Amino acid sequence: MELQKIADQRKPLLTPMKDALKLWINGMKGPAETSIDAYRSTSRRIERWADRAGVVYVSDVTPAQLDAWRASWTPDAEVADNRLALATQASLLIRLKSFFYWATAMEYTTRDPTLLLRSITPNHSQTWPLTPDQFVQLLAATYKFDEEARHRTGKIGQWLRAIFLVQRWTGLRVGDVLYCPKSALAGNRLRAVIRKKMNRKPSESLVDFILPDHVVAVLNALPRRPEEHPDYWFWSRRCSPCVNTNKWVRKIDRLNNYLDFKDEDGEPLDFRSHMLRDTFAVEMLLAGMELAKVSKLLTHESVATTERYYAKWTRARRQQLEDEAMLAMQRMGATFTNVQPAQLRSKVRLPATAYIH
Structure with missing residues (x-):
């Protein structure tokens, strides 16, 4: 016993x-x-x-x-x-x-x-936006991806470009883009389900985003892939949204074979789809939008989250601050002989339509 x-x-x-x-x-x-x-x-x-x-x-x-x-x-x-x-x-x-x-x-x-x-x-400094030139390089890599695809079903560059453009101009996470049905697009308005909010605030999980014309045109031009459900651009509905996201993320990761990104210190930089969410946020901040409003667009529950991830003093933001300080001092009567505003020193930014590639 x-x-x-x-x-x-x-x-x-x-x-x-x-x-x-x-x-x-x-x-x-x-x-x-x-x-x-x-x-x-x-x-x-x-x-x-x-x-x-x-x-x-x-x-x-x-x-x-x-x-x-x-x-x-x-x-x-x-x-x-x-x-x-x-x-x-x-x-x-x-x-x-x-x-x-x-x-x-x-x-x-x-x-x-x-x-x-x-x-x-x-380390929240890992947040990293793409420059306009890097975004163009990313879209170009999708063509190289198609060139080396052995089978027709492997040629998915057109769909990758659509995903990246939607992310770049909405700040959506890649899984939320992939989950969107075709019916979610009405004119320039895209209604997306924020899957993170489905867990906490189901009533706030549906959010509208405004897409530029050239992004709408790319989505509308997508042909139907035989393996995808007719009501969706990027999902067959034969698997869960999570499994579908993982499949696309693996394909996106393969684009690094055709990219040679460097960070602002010249160190190698692997592309991740979340960088396009970072790009959207930082570009909005650099365009003068208030942090609290960018937070709303990103569907963050707290502006503190946005500040922690995106309100960084990257080189571009430091240059913007330097410009504002110089203009303020010039209004006070100060002059600067050997320096000019960073906006004049830096390369002219590409127009939105350049992102179509």
Whole structure:
């Protein structure tokens, strides 16, 4: 009897990692589907790590193992699964802690191995807008993409250009663009579903955006792809919006094979679709729009979020501030012999129609 009692007490500690992860996901009844998708992704990532580390039971995991795994997360990690940007690392760590907090409460382990893991603070300076020239290069890369496509179905440059133009002129996240049905476009007005708001404020998830004529023309010119649903430009409806987004993001990432972007310090810069949201925000700020209004256009719930990500003193914004300071001092009677406003020094900006390519 005593041996049976001990065995019963130890039984939860012999819960396989795969089983625990499945139970953790199945128990999530509150979050919306888009949130659960993120946890499913984390679950699969933990499972792959456990397989690599030889971990069978939840109780086998040690703080040292998790600390070593956390330390291996870098954008250029040797293991592809560990190649994570800083913001992704921060999100993964939060969900990793959530799993082991739950597993400890379920008595699958006697102590939480994540307690000593240091938090990760995203570096918001990673936000990076494209210059007008870089945007033109991005559109040009879609033609190179098509040239090297082996099959007709792989020639998707026309759809990529449409996605990028919508993002550039609305600031929408790529998943929200892909989710738009054709019926969402009425004249120059595009009604999009902000999927992040579906979780928190469903009544505010539908938002209207105004598109320039040349973007409307590109959308209306898209032929129907046989694999797509007739009511959508970028979605077959045979998979979830999340899976569809992941498919397109993988295609977008391949464009880096045809790009040679550099940041303002001359360092290599990989293109990510979210840069077009950054581009929209920064261009609006540089055009003189107030931060609070840009925040509304980005559908942020707080202007503090917009300020944290977009109100940076990048070189362009510093030049703008310098111009304003010089003009103010000139009104006071000051003169400047060896310097002129940055707007005159810099290259003339491309007109909106140049973005059509």
